[in-house]
Amino acid sequence: MSENKKLTSRMLKGLAKKIGGCGEGGEIVGVAPISRFSEAPERMHPLNIFPDCKSVISIVMPIPRSAYRGITEGTHWNNYTYYSYNRLNTVFRPIVTDELARFIEAHGFEAVPVYPGVVEMYQENPDPVPGRPVPDVNINVRIAAMACGLGEIGWSKVFLHPVFGPRVRIGNILTDAELEADPLIKPGTICKRCMKCVPDCPGNAIPGKDGSKITIKIDDQEYSWGDVHMGRCTATHHGINYKCSPFLKRYFPGLNLDIENTNMSEELAYKITHALGGASWYRPNPEFPGKMVNPYIKQIMTHCGYMANCGAKGCIRSCMEFQEKAHNIEQDEFKTPVFPGPKWKLQPPEADETGGIVEKKALTEFFQDPDIDAGQWS
Ligand code: SF4
Numbered sequence: 242m243s244e245n246k247k248l249t250s251r252m253l254k255g256l257a258k259k260i261g262g263c264g265e266g267g268e269i270v271g272v273a274p275i276s277r278f279s280e281a282p283e284r285m286h287p288l289n290i291f292p293d294c295k296s297v298i299s300i301v302m303p304i305p306r307s308a309y310r311g312i313t314e315g316t317h318w319n320n321y322t323y324y325s326y327n328r329l330n331t332v333f334r335p336i337v338t339d340e341l342a343r344f345i346e347a348h349g350f351e352a353v354p355v356y357p358g359v360v361e362m363y364q365e366n367p368d369p370v371p372g373r374p375v376p377d378v379n380i381n382v383r384i385a386a387m388a389c390g391l392g393e394i395g396w397s398k399v400f401l402h403p404v405f406g407p408r409v410r411i412g413n414i415l416t417d418a419e420l421e422a423d424p425l426i427k428p429g430t431i432c433k434r435c436m437k438c439v440p441d442c443p444g445n446a447i448p449g450k451d452g453s454k455i456t457i458k459i460d461d462q463e464y465s466w467g468d469v470h471m472g473r474c475t476a477t478h479h480g481i482n483y484k485c486s487p488f489l490k491r492y493f494p495g496l497n498l499d500i501e502n503t504n505m506s507e508e509l510a511y512k513i514t515h516a517l518g519g520a521s522w523y524r525p526n527p528e529f530p531g532k533m534v535n536p537y538i539k540q541i542m543t544h545c546g547y548m549a550n551c552g553a554k555g556c557i558r559s560c561m562e563f564q565e566k567a568h569n570i571e572q573d574e575f576k577t578p579v580f581p582g583p584k585w586k587l588q589p590p591e592a593d594e595t596g597g598i599v600e601k602k603a604l605t606e607f608f609q610d611p612d613i614d615a616g617q618w619s
Protein backbone atom coordinates (compact mmCIF):
# COMPACT_ATOMS: atom_id res chain seq x y z
CA MET A 242 0.00 0.00 0.00
CA SER A 243 1.36 3.40 -0.94
CA GLU A 244 1.98 6.11 1.67
CA ASN A 245 -0.34 9.12 1.96
CA LYS A 246 1.27 12.37 0.91
CA LYS A 247 1.44 15.23 3.39
CA LEU A 248 -1.85 17.15 3.57
CA THR A 249 -2.65 20.08 5.86
CA SER A 250 -5.65 22.34 6.52
CA ARG A 251 -3.50 25.24 5.36
CA MET A 252 -2.96 23.63 1.96
CA LEU A 253 -6.73 23.15 1.53
CA LYS A 254 -7.52 26.71 2.59
CA GLY A 255 -4.96 28.12 0.20
CA LEU A 256 -6.35 26.12 -2.70
CA ALA A 257 -9.96 27.05 -1.83
CA LYS A 258 -9.11 30.75 -1.79
CA LYS A 259 -7.45 30.42 -5.17
CA ILE A 260 -10.48 28.70 -6.71
CA GLY A 261 -13.21 30.38 -4.65
CA GLY A 262 -12.10 33.86 -5.66
CA CYS A 263 -13.43 35.74 -2.61
CA GLY A 264 -10.46 38.11 -2.52
CA GLU A 265 -8.68 38.50 0.77
CA GLY A 266 -11.84 38.68 2.85
CA GLY A 267 -12.57 35.90 5.30
CA GLU A 268 -11.94 32.22 5.66
CA ILE A 269 -14.08 30.05 3.40
CA VAL A 270 -12.87 26.64 4.62
CA GLY A 271 -13.11 25.27 8.16
CA VAL A 272 -12.14 21.90 9.64
CA ALA A 273 -13.67 19.92 12.53
CA PRO A 274 -12.49 16.64 14.05
CA ILE A 275 -15.20 13.98 13.86
CA SER A 276 -15.40 14.04 17.68
CA ARG A 277 -17.32 17.34 17.46
CA PHE A 278 -20.25 15.37 16.03
CA SER A 279 -20.58 13.06 19.04
CA GLU A 280 -24.06 14.48 19.84
CA ALA A 281 -25.35 14.31 16.24
CA PRO A 282 -28.46 12.16 15.67
CA GLU A 283 -27.95 8.96 13.66
CA ARG A 284 -29.74 10.46 10.65
CA MET A 285 -27.33 13.40 10.52
CA HIS A 286 -24.12 11.71 11.57
CA PRO A 287 -21.16 11.90 9.15
CA LEU A 288 -19.99 8.43 10.25
CA ASN A 289 -23.22 6.98 8.85
CA ILE A 290 -22.17 8.25 5.44
CA PHE A 291 -18.44 7.60 5.71
CA PRO A 292 -17.48 5.31 8.63
CA ASP A 293 -13.75 6.12 8.25
CA CYS A 294 -14.30 9.87 8.54
CA LYS A 295 -11.76 11.61 10.77
CA SER A 296 -12.26 15.24 9.72
CA VAL A 297 -15.25 17.18 8.45
CA ILE A 298 -14.53 20.09 6.11
CA SER A 299 -17.01 22.91 5.50
CA ILE A 300 -16.75 25.28 2.59
CA VAL A 301 -18.78 28.47 2.30
CA MET A 302 -19.33 30.63 -0.72
CA PRO A 303 -20.89 34.10 -0.43
CA ILE A 304 -24.18 35.03 -2.04
CA PRO A 305 -23.50 38.23 -4.02
CA ARG A 306 -25.05 41.00 -1.92
CA SER A 307 -26.54 42.69 -4.98
CA ALA A 308 -28.53 39.61 -6.00
CA TYR A 309 -31.38 40.80 -3.79
CA ARG A 310 -31.86 43.94 -5.90
CA GLY A 311 -34.98 43.46 -7.95
CA ILE A 312 -36.77 41.72 -5.10
CA THR A 313 -35.98 44.72 -2.90
CA GLU A 314 -37.47 46.87 -5.68
CA GLY A 315 -40.44 44.52 -6.11
CA THR A 316 -39.74 44.12 -9.82
CA HIS A 317 -37.57 41.09 -10.55
CA TRP A 318 -37.25 37.72 -8.84
CA ASN A 319 -35.30 35.44 -11.19
CA ASN A 320 -31.77 36.61 -10.37
CA TYR A 321 -31.90 35.63 -6.72
CA THR A 322 -33.49 32.25 -7.31
CA TYR A 323 -31.31 31.41 -10.28
CA TYR A 324 -27.86 32.72 -9.33
CA SER A 325 -27.87 32.89 -5.56
CA TYR A 326 -29.93 29.87 -4.69
CA ASN A 327 -30.04 27.35 -7.41
CA ARG A 328 -26.84 27.76 -9.42
CA LEU A 329 -24.79 28.85 -6.41
CA ASN A 330 -25.81 25.68 -4.60
CA THR A 331 -25.74 23.32 -7.55
CA VAL A 332 -22.92 24.65 -9.74
CA PHE A 333 -20.69 27.51 -8.50
CA ARG A 334 -20.18 26.41 -4.89
CA PRO A 335 -19.68 22.70 -5.66
CA ILE A 336 -16.82 23.62 -8.01
CA VAL A 337 -14.70 24.41 -4.93
CA THR A 338 -15.93 21.27 -3.14
CA ASP A 339 -15.13 19.13 -6.16
CA GLU A 340 -11.63 20.60 -6.65
CA LEU A 341 -10.80 20.17 -2.95
CA ALA A 342 -12.12 16.60 -2.93
CA ARG A 343 -9.91 15.68 -5.89
CA PHE A 344 -6.94 17.46 -4.31
CA ILE A 345 -7.43 15.41 -1.12
CA GLU A 346 -7.73 12.20 -3.13
CA ALA A 347 -4.54 13.09 -5.02
CA HIS A 348 -2.83 12.92 -1.62
CA GLY A 349 -4.05 9.38 -1.02
CA PHE A 350 -7.02 10.11 1.29
CA GLU A 351 -10.70 9.59 0.69
CA ALA A 352 -12.85 12.70 0.31
CA VAL A 353 -16.64 12.31 0.27
CA PRO A 354 -18.27 15.43 -1.16
CA VAL A 355 -21.69 15.81 0.46
CA TYR A 356 -24.69 17.34 -1.28
CA PRO A 357 -26.59 19.60 1.15
CA GLY A 358 -29.90 17.69 1.24
CA VAL A 359 -32.86 18.52 3.44
CA VAL A 360 -32.25 16.83 6.78
CA GLU A 361 -35.70 17.52 8.19
CA MET A 362 -37.40 15.17 5.74
CA TYR A 363 -38.90 11.84 6.76
CA GLN A 364 -38.21 12.23 10.49
CA GLU A 365 -41.28 10.21 11.37
CA ASN A 366 -40.69 7.33 8.99
CA PRO A 367 -39.42 4.16 10.61
CA ASP A 368 -35.98 2.83 9.68
CA PRO A 369 -36.54 0.27 6.90
CA VAL A 370 -33.82 -2.08 8.19
CA PRO A 371 -33.89 -2.55 11.98
CA GLY A 372 -30.64 -1.43 13.57
CA ARG A 373 -29.58 0.53 10.50
CA PRO A 374 -30.18 4.26 9.96
CA VAL A 375 -32.43 5.39 7.12
CA PRO A 376 -30.87 5.33 3.66
CA ASP A 377 -31.17 9.11 3.35
CA VAL A 378 -28.77 10.23 6.07
CA ASN A 379 -27.98 13.90 5.52
CA ILE A 380 -25.59 16.20 7.28
CA ASN A 381 -26.99 19.43 8.67
CA VAL A 382 -24.64 21.72 6.76
CA ARG A 383 -25.22 24.72 9.03
CA ILE A 384 -24.37 22.77 12.17
CA ALA A 385 -21.36 21.27 10.39
CA ALA A 386 -20.12 24.73 9.43
CA MET A 387 -20.42 25.81 13.08
CA ALA A 388 -18.50 22.73 14.17
CA CYS A 389 -15.84 23.71 11.63
CA GLY A 390 -15.46 27.13 13.26
CA LEU A 391 -16.73 29.09 10.26
CA GLY A 392 -19.48 30.98 12.10
CA GLU A 393 -22.66 30.39 14.08
CA ILE A 394 -26.34 29.77 13.44
CA GLY A 395 -28.28 32.97 14.14
CA TRP A 396 -31.66 33.23 15.88
CA SER A 397 -33.30 33.04 12.42
CA LYS A 398 -31.69 29.59 11.85
CA VAL A 399 -29.58 31.07 9.07
CA PHE A 400 -25.83 30.48 9.28
CA LEU A 401 -23.85 33.67 9.96
CA HIS A 402 -20.28 34.17 8.80
CA PRO A 403 -17.91 36.74 10.41
CA VAL A 404 -17.28 38.44 7.06
CA PHE A 405 -20.31 37.77 4.86
CA GLY A 406 -22.93 37.63 7.64
CA PRO A 407 -26.06 35.70 6.61
CA ARG A 408 -25.28 35.54 2.91
CA VAL A 409 -23.41 32.27 2.38
CA ARG A 410 -24.12 28.83 0.95
CA ILE A 411 -22.40 25.82 2.48
CA GLY A 412 -20.87 22.54 1.30
CA ASN A 413 -19.04 19.69 3.05
CA ILE A 414 -16.36 17.08 2.51
CA LEU A 415 -15.79 14.08 4.79
CA THR A 416 -12.26 12.76 4.80
CA ASP A 417 -10.17 10.14 6.55
CA ALA A 418 -7.26 12.61 6.67
CA GLU A 419 -6.54 13.90 10.16
CA LEU A 420 -6.42 17.63 9.62
CA GLU A 421 -5.71 20.47 12.01
CA ALA A 422 -9.05 21.67 13.45
CA ASP A 423 -10.23 25.26 13.58
CA PRO A 424 -11.36 26.75 16.90
CA LEU A 425 -15.10 27.16 17.47
CA ILE A 426 -16.57 30.64 17.23
CA LYS A 427 -18.15 31.59 20.56
CA PRO A 428 -21.99 31.74 20.63
CA GLY A 429 -23.24 35.34 20.43
CA THR A 430 -20.26 36.57 18.41
CA ILE A 431 -22.25 37.25 15.24
CA CYS A 432 -25.91 36.88 16.24
CA LYS A 433 -26.47 39.70 18.72
CA ARG A 434 -30.14 38.78 19.31
CA CYS A 435 -31.21 42.12 17.82
CA MET A 436 -34.44 40.35 16.73
CA LYS A 437 -34.70 42.45 13.55
CA CYS A 438 -35.30 39.24 11.59
CA VAL A 439 -38.53 38.49 13.50
CA PRO A 440 -40.96 41.25 12.42
CA ASP A 441 -39.50 41.40 8.89
CA CYS A 442 -40.25 37.74 8.16
CA PRO A 443 -43.43 37.97 6.06
CA GLY A 444 -44.47 34.47 7.15
CA ASN A 445 -44.24 35.08 10.91
CA ALA A 446 -42.04 31.99 10.87
CA ILE A 447 -39.24 33.18 13.18
CA PRO A 448 -40.24 33.05 16.86
CA GLY A 449 -39.88 36.08 19.13
CA LYS A 450 -37.20 36.11 21.80
CA ASP A 451 -39.35 34.17 24.28
CA GLY A 452 -40.42 31.64 21.64
CA SER A 453 -39.22 28.07 21.45
CA LYS A 454 -35.63 27.43 20.53
CA ILE A 455 -33.26 24.64 19.58
CA THR A 456 -30.11 24.15 21.65
CA ILE A 457 -27.12 21.96 20.84
CA LYS A 458 -23.68 21.42 22.30
CA ILE A 459 -20.47 21.22 20.33
CA ASP A 460 -17.50 20.45 22.58
CA ASP A 461 -17.86 22.89 25.47
CA GLN A 462 -19.96 25.46 23.59
CA GLU A 463 -23.76 25.69 23.68
CA TYR A 464 -25.51 27.14 20.62
CA SER A 465 -29.22 28.10 20.40
CA TRP A 466 -31.47 29.45 17.69
CA GLY A 467 -35.17 30.03 17.13
CA ASP A 468 -37.33 27.04 16.29
CA VAL A 469 -38.42 28.45 12.93
CA HIS A 470 -41.88 27.35 11.76
CA MET A 471 -40.93 25.58 8.55
CA GLY A 472 -44.51 25.25 7.26
CA ARG A 473 -44.97 29.04 7.35
CA CYS A 474 -41.48 29.68 5.99
CA THR A 475 -41.88 27.24 3.09
CA ALA A 476 -45.36 28.52 2.22
CA THR A 477 -44.01 32.08 2.15
CA HIS A 478 -40.71 31.38 0.47
CA HIS A 479 -42.38 29.33 -2.24
CA GLY A 480 -45.11 31.77 -3.07
CA ILE A 481 -48.51 31.42 -1.36
CA ASN A 482 -48.23 34.37 1.04
CA TYR A 483 -49.88 37.40 -0.58
CA LYS A 484 -47.69 39.80 1.48
CA CYS A 485 -44.59 39.15 -0.59
CA SER A 486 -45.90 37.57 -3.80
CA PRO A 487 -47.19 39.82 -6.55
CA PHE A 488 -47.53 36.60 -8.54
CA LEU A 489 -50.12 35.28 -6.14
CA LYS A 490 -52.03 38.53 -6.50
CA ARG A 491 -51.67 38.47 -10.26
CA TYR A 492 -52.68 34.88 -10.86
CA PHE A 493 -54.82 34.10 -7.80
CA PRO A 494 -56.61 37.40 -7.20
CA GLY A 495 -58.57 37.36 -3.97
CA LEU A 496 -56.74 34.40 -2.44
CA ASN A 497 -55.84 35.16 1.16
CA LEU A 498 -54.40 32.22 3.07
CA ASP A 499 -53.59 32.91 6.69
CA ILE A 500 -49.97 31.85 6.35
CA GLU A 501 -48.80 33.82 9.37
CA ASN A 502 -50.89 31.67 11.68
CA THR A 503 -51.01 28.40 9.78
CA ASN A 504 -49.80 25.21 11.37
CA MET A 505 -49.31 23.39 8.10
CA SER A 506 -46.24 21.17 7.95
CA GLU A 507 -43.22 21.89 5.82
CA GLU A 508 -44.05 18.94 3.60
CA LEU A 509 -47.62 20.12 3.03
CA ALA A 510 -46.36 23.62 2.22
CA TYR A 511 -44.00 22.13 -0.37
CA LYS A 512 -46.80 20.05 -1.88
CA ILE A 513 -49.16 23.02 -2.21
CA THR A 514 -46.63 25.58 -3.46
CA HIS A 515 -45.00 23.30 -6.00
CA ALA A 516 -48.29 21.93 -7.27
CA LEU A 517 -49.64 25.46 -7.78
CA GLY A 518 -46.40 26.83 -9.24
CA GLY A 519 -46.18 24.14 -11.90
CA ALA A 520 -49.86 23.59 -12.62
CA SER A 521 -51.73 24.20 -15.86
CA TRP A 522 -55.38 24.96 -16.36
CA TYR A 523 -57.39 23.56 -19.24
CA ARG A 524 -58.84 26.72 -20.69
CA PRO A 525 -57.43 30.23 -21.04
CA ASN A 526 -59.72 33.18 -20.43
CA PRO A 527 -59.18 36.94 -20.19
CA GLU A 528 -58.68 36.85 -16.46
CA PHE A 529 -56.07 34.07 -16.74
CA PRO A 530 -54.84 34.35 -20.34
CA GLY A 531 -52.36 31.44 -20.54
CA LYS A 532 -52.81 27.79 -19.77
CA MET A 533 -50.20 27.95 -17.01
CA VAL A 534 -51.79 28.73 -13.69
CA ASN A 535 -48.79 30.89 -12.76
CA PRO A 536 -46.61 31.49 -15.84
CA TYR A 537 -43.90 33.53 -14.12
CA ILE A 538 -43.31 30.94 -11.43
CA LYS A 539 -43.51 28.15 -13.98
CA GLN A 540 -40.78 29.84 -16.00
CA ILE A 541 -38.31 30.07 -13.13
CA MET A 542 -39.34 26.66 -11.82
CA THR A 543 -38.42 25.19 -15.19
CA HIS A 544 -34.85 26.39 -14.65
CA CYS A 545 -34.50 25.99 -10.91
CA GLY A 546 -37.18 23.61 -9.65
CA TYR A 547 -38.63 26.26 -7.34
CA MET A 548 -39.01 29.98 -6.78
CA ALA A 549 -37.55 31.85 -3.77
CA ASN A 550 -40.42 34.26 -3.38
CA CYS A 551 -39.90 36.21 -0.15
CA GLY A 552 -36.24 36.86 -0.97
CA ALA A 553 -35.35 35.92 2.62
CA LYS A 554 -36.56 39.34 3.71
CA GLY A 555 -36.33 38.68 7.45
CA CYS A 556 -33.77 35.95 7.94
CA ILE A 557 -31.15 37.24 5.47
CA ARG A 558 -31.85 40.78 4.32
CA SER A 559 -32.88 42.25 7.67
CA CYS A 560 -30.04 40.47 9.39
CA MET A 561 -27.67 41.80 6.73
CA GLU A 562 -29.04 45.29 7.36
CA PHE A 563 -28.41 44.93 11.10
CA GLN A 564 -24.94 43.41 10.66
CA GLU A 565 -23.85 46.18 8.32
CA LYS A 566 -25.26 49.05 10.35
CA ALA A 567 -23.78 47.66 13.56
CA HIS A 568 -20.41 47.05 11.83
CA ASN A 569 -20.61 43.59 13.34
CA ILE A 570 -19.18 41.81 10.27
CA GLU A 571 -15.97 42.46 8.43
CA GLN A 572 -17.23 42.78 4.86
CA ASP A 573 -16.26 45.78 2.79
CA GLU A 574 -18.66 48.69 3.17
CA PHE A 575 -21.26 49.27 0.48
CA LYS A 576 -22.48 52.70 -0.55
CA THR A 577 -26.09 51.56 -0.88
CA PRO A 578 -28.00 50.26 2.13
CA VAL A 579 -29.47 46.74 2.02
CA PHE A 580 -32.96 48.24 1.72
CA PRO A 581 -32.41 51.32 -0.45
CA GLY A 582 -36.11 52.23 -0.29
CA PRO A 583 -38.96 51.41 2.09
CA LYS A 584 -39.47 47.73 2.96
CA TRP A 585 -42.54 46.92 0.90
CA LYS A 586 -45.30 44.44 1.62
CA LEU A 587 -48.53 43.87 -0.28
CA GLN A 588 -52.00 44.61 1.03
CA PRO A 589 -54.39 41.74 1.73
CA PRO A 590 -56.64 41.14 -1.31
CA GLU A 591 -59.73 42.43 0.50
CA ALA A 592 -57.97 45.76 1.21
CA ASP A 593 -56.70 46.04 -2.36
CA GLU A 594 -58.73 48.69 -4.12
CA THR A 595 -58.25 47.06 -7.52
CA GLY A 596 -60.09 44.02 -6.15
CA GLY A 597 -57.52 41.95 -8.03
CA ILE A 598 -55.39 42.70 -11.03
CA VAL A 599 -57.71 42.20 -13.99
CA GLU A 600 -60.02 45.12 -14.55
CA LYS A 601 -63.69 44.47 -15.23
CA LYS A 602 -63.34 46.63 -18.38
CA ALA A 603 -60.88 44.17 -19.90
CA LEU A 604 -63.31 41.33 -19.39
CA THR A 605 -66.15 43.24 -21.06
CA GLU A 606 -63.96 44.14 -24.04
CA PHE A 607 -62.84 40.56 -24.38
CA PHE A 608 -66.34 39.22 -24.67
CA GLN A 609 -67.18 41.92 -27.24
CA ASP A 610 -64.29 40.96 -29.49
CA PRO A 611 -65.90 39.51 -32.69
CA ASP A 612 -62.98 37.10 -33.19
CA ILE A 613 -63.68 35.37 -29.90
CA ASP A 614 -66.45 32.90 -29.47
CA ALA A 615 -67.26 33.60 -25.85
CA GLY A 616 -69.56 30.62 -25.82
CA GLN A 617 -66.60 28.26 -25.76
CA TRP A 618 -65.71 29.44 -22.26
CA SER A 619 -69.15 29.03 -20.84
S1 SF4 B 1 -37.15 32.60 4.08
FE1 SF4 B 1 -38.73 34.21 4.24
S2 SF4 B 1 -40.41 33.21 5.34
FE2 SF4 B 1 -38.60 31.96 5.68
S3 SF4 B 1 -37.73 32.68 7.59
FE3 SF4 B 1 -36.71 33.81 5.93
S4 SF4 B 1 -37.92 35.68 5.71
FE4 SF4 B 1 -39.17 34.25 6.86
Ligand code: SF4
Pocket residue numbers: 395396397398431432433434435436437438439559560561563
Ligand atom coordinates in the same frame (compact mmCIF):
# COMPACT_ATOMS: atom_id res chain seq x y z
S1 SF4 C 1 -31.32 39.64 12.70
FE1 SF4 C 1 -29.49 38.35 12.68
S2 SF4 C 1 -28.32 39.08 14.45
FE2 SF4 C 1 -30.40 39.82 14.73
S3 SF4 C 1 -31.41 38.21 15.95
FE3 SF4 C 1 -31.83 37.77 13.81
S4 SF4 C 1 -30.22 36.31 13.23
FE4 SF4 C 1 -29.54 37.33 15.12
